[in-house]
Amino acid sequence: MKMSPHITAPLRRRDFVSAGAAGLLGLSLPQLMAAKDLAKQAAPPAKAKAVILLFMWGGPAQQETWDLKPNAPAEIRGEFKPISTNVPGIQVSEHFPLLAQRCDKLAIIRSMTHGDVNHTTATHHLLTGFPYRQGADFRADWPHMGAVLAKLGRGKDPLPPFVQMRPKMPGDVPRFVEESHGQFAGWLGSTWDPLTIDARPDLPDYRVGDFQLQEGWSAERLQGRKSLLGNLEDRLTQLENRGSLGARARHYSRAFDLLASGAGQNAFDLTQEPDKIRDQYGRNPHGQSVLQARRLIERGVPLVTVFWPNDGIKNVSVYWDTHSRNFIDHKERLMPPADRAFSALLDDLKERGLFDETLVVWTGEFGRTPKIGQRNSDAGAGADGRDHWPNCFTSVLAGGGIHGGQVYGASDRHAAYPVDNPVNPVDLVATIYHQLGVPADLELPDTLGRPLVICPGRPIQQLIS
Structure with missing residues (x-):
């Protein structure tokens, strides 16, 4: 069927050159670095937590x-x-x-x-x-x-x-x-x-x-398990992908903290x-x-x-x-x-x-x-x-x-x-x-370290009190 011209908002030049469109538009690394030099707006005051x-x-x-x-x-x-x-x-x-x-x-x-x-x-x-x-x-x-x-x-x-x-x-x-x-x-x-x-x-x-702690488990026993797991993670880091291990270690650590607290x-x-x-x-x-x-x-x-x-x-x-x-x-x-x-x-x-x-x-x-x-x-x-x-x-x-x-x-x-x-x-x-309060044109690196603009959109001013 014929689609309305309203279906997709037009890409602005700001959107095109921003790193946020890199994955979609196939920008090269030099273009990404150039995009990083774009002027950044100051982070707006956070109205929501x-x-x-x-x-x-x-x-x-x-x-x-x-x-x-x-x-x-x-x-x-x-x-x-x-x-x-x-x-x-x-x-x-x-x-x-x-x-x-x-x-x-x-x-x-x-x-x-x-x-x-x-x-x-x-x-x-x-x-x-x-x-x-x-x-x-x-x-x-x-x-x-x-x-x-x-x-x-x-x-x-x-x-x-x-x-x-x-x-x-x-x-x-x-x-x-x-x-x-x-x-x-x-x-x-x-x-x-x-x-x-x-x-x-x-x-x-x-x-x-x-x-919640299982029956018969003390906080000390839980801390011991956490320390043991940390030692194992340190050794395995030498053998496996560091990124995946880092993620797993963070999740384990948070789970232990939840149990302990x-x-x-x-x-x-x-x-x-x-x-x-x-x-x-x-x-x-x-x-x-x-x-x-x-x-x-x-x-x-x-x-x-x-x-x-x-x-x-x-x-x-x-x-x-x-x-x-x-x-x-x-x-x-x-x-x-x-x-x-x-x-x-x-x-x-x-x-x-x-x-x-x-x-x-x-x-x-x-x-x-x-x-x-x-x-x-x-x-x-x-x-x-x-x-x-x-x-x-x-x-x-x-x-x-x-x-x-x-x-x-x-x-x-x-x-x-x-x-x-x-x-x-x-x-x-x-x-x-x-x-x-997230800065406009915020850049974050992907797993390969490439900086990408998270969101190149524009806030709807009429909605913001």
């Missing part, structure tokens, strides 16, 4: 959630109605009643756009700011924002600086989230990979690894939360994952990604990937727990004095087709479904110095293409980095 990234994997339908088109033909507008919010002039879906009353805290971007229709590679674009490079493996990916923060030394030991929640559901095959690119440290090296939690935090037996057991023990709070988030995998994220950032973890779990019907409607059952699943399975968890998080952060220093990002990897039953990928869509649609979708920001109570950008009358202020993922990621 942490990010909670609520990733609605699968692609929420913009027409059913944040960008309804009540005046469009029936095959476009669908079944849902818009409702007024606590901000005059802004409407959202009737199935977001809690968020509608917190819209004064939200910046709704209705003009997100890129050109990748594939879940596992489009995810890369949203998590890193860069489009996926065909044929690349996970280690060649651009680094996730959390990995960059870890590399910069953000966070407080002994908790890991970068955590991702991926609750494993019974029979969730295929496990698309696990196959998605951009969720790890990529070329920064495995040292900066996240702690990945696949356990379900809504279950009574929820545990994260073994962050008890911080892990405390941070991951949701039973310490009052029942009222747990109920507010929702006693489901997503709601409790969001609560777990709040507990982690409260203790100094700078970034937590919460992936939506595979809680749907295999090959019909899984995650937010509603090729069929689009309306019934948005109404019953998807939007109520998303509405509850996001709203509870906003209230909880506010009550704890964390809202202004915590940036919350709600997004998927793309949206859904304007027309019900329209085909735009190999997966297609049923008579009651919408296919993949990266040309226009919605992302939402809150807290962390973001100016709430506004809509940025606009889509056309069918929510098909941006007509005002199109936003490419690189500029969304640049906005997140800006709020965290």
Whole structure:
């Protein structure tokens, strides 16, 4: 099909010469060194200390959630109605009643756009700011924002600086989230990979690894094991690759510190939360994952990604990937727990004095087709479904110095293409980095020592309070 000119934001000269585009444009080492000499902007003051990234994997339908088109033909507008919010002039879906009353805290971007229709590679674009490079493996990916923060030394030991929640559901095959690119440290090296939690935090037996001493183990015995492991690592360094050993040693050291301090057991023990709070988030995998994220950032973890779990019907409607059952699943399975968890998080952060220093990002990897039953990928869509649609979708920001109570950008009358202020993922990621005080045009070396610009995008000034 013919693609809209809004699909991909044009490359600026600054983007082209920056080292951040090196992997994509094939720049030589002399060009990289020249790029290093570019004038650097001073690091902006950090307005946010942490990010909670609520990733609605699968692609929420913009027409059913944040960008309804009540005046469009029936095959476009669908079944849902818009409702007024606590901000005059802004409407959202009737199935977001809690968020509608917190819209004064939200910046709704209705003009997100890129050109990748594939879940596992489009995810890369949203998590890193860069489009996926065909044929690349996970280690060649651009680094996730959390990995960059870890590399910069953000966070407080002994908790890991970068955590991702991926609750494993019974029979969730295929496990698309696990196959998605951009969720790890990529070329920064495995040292900066996240702690990945696949356990379900809504279950009574929820545990994260073994962050408690086994029966009969003393702190002294644990320290002895740590010293022995350190001696073995020193000897093996002479025989194996230093990079991989360094990463492994760092992970082992953090695990020992977690065990010795008890911080892990405390941070991951949701039973310490009052029942009222747990109920507010929702006693489901997503709601409790969001609560777990709040507990982690409260203790100094700078970034937590919460992936939506595979809680749907295999090959019909899984995650937010509603090729069929689009309306019934948005109404019953998807939007109520998303509405509850996001709203509870906003209230909880506010009550704890964390809202202004915590940036919350709600997004998927793309949206859904304007027309019900329209085909735009190999997966297609049923008579009651919408296919993949990266040309226009919605992302939402809150807290962390973001100016709430506004809509940025606009889509056309069918929510098909941006007509005002199109936003490419690189500029969304640049906005997140800006709020965290990460310098513009920050360069970090890859495993070969080549300096690469992490994010050549430009922050969205209207969103920054």
